[in-house]
Amino acid sequence: MHLSIPTSINYLTGHIDAENVVCKETALGALKGVFADESQRAKGAQDQVVYKVEMLPPQQKEGELNFGVSHIEPGSIGDEFHMTRGHIHQRKEQAEFYFGSQGEGLLLMQTEKGEVSIERVFPGSVHHIPGFVAHRLINTGNTRLSALAVWPAVAGHNYDFLDEVGFKIRIFKSSTTYKVVYMDKFD
Numbered sequence: 001m002h003l004s005i006p007t008s009i010n011y012l013t014g015h016i017d018a019e020n021v022v023c024k025e026t027a028l029g030a031l032k033g034v035f036a037d038e039s040q041r042a043k044g045a046q047d048q049v050v051y052k053v054e055m056l057p058p059q060q061k062e063g064e065l066n067f068g069v070s071h072i073e074p075g076s077i078g079d080e081f082h083m084t085r086g087h088i089h090q091r092k093e094q095a096e097f098y099f100g101s102q103g104e105g106l107l108l109m110q111t112e113k114g115e116v117s118i119e120r121v122f123p124g125s126v127h128h129i130p131g132f133v134a135h136r137l138i139n140t141g142n143t144r145l146s147a148l149a150v151w152p153a154v155a156g157h158n159y160d161f162l163d164e165v166g167f168k169i170r171i172f173k174s175s176t177t178y179k180v181v182y183m184d185k186f187d
Contacts, residue, residue, distance in 0.1 A: 014069040014101035014146030016054050025052040040078040050082050059153035071146045072139040079172045086136030090156030093131040100125035103145035106138045134161050138171050140178050
């Protein structure tokens with residue numbers, strides 16, 4: 001018999017400890033059209049990392065699951081908090097789970113019909129994202145926001161949702177914490 005040591009995760013930071021971790025960084029320059037104030041985004045340092053994703057090597061087969069962690073850095077573009085691009089799954093019926101690891105923020109969810117819900121993300125929070133729902137993480141805090149994710153390998157990611165429909169609300173800084181702003185039209 002052989003005793004192996006499995007992959008581990010630091011629940012306080014969301015860091016995956018494995019040799020074969022896949023990392024993808026998304027810099028401000030790759031987020032054209034994501035923030036409400038495009039001129040402010042264009043003025044920022046285009047190589048500034050807004051968020052990164054660590055994940056175990058992706059699985060492809062039906063029935064398999066993928067595991068990763070999103071890390072959103074604190075900051076804002078104008079008064080709009082840093083956030084992920086957001087997506088809906090290519091196979092829209094596929095659900096996903098997020099687990100808050102560090103920091104504080106919001107999970108924005110929107111159905112294809114435009115119904116919006118927002119959940120607070122914090123260390124230990126658990127979030128079920130149903131099928132047919134677009135989702136985005138927003139860092140409303142002063143430290144890194146990290147959330148673990150588990151999703152079906154066959155789900156895929158459709159980022160064209162932003163161009164086709166878009167999120168109908170935005171989260172901006174306010175004098176207390178944040179304010180929710182409904183857009184006159186979808187982005």
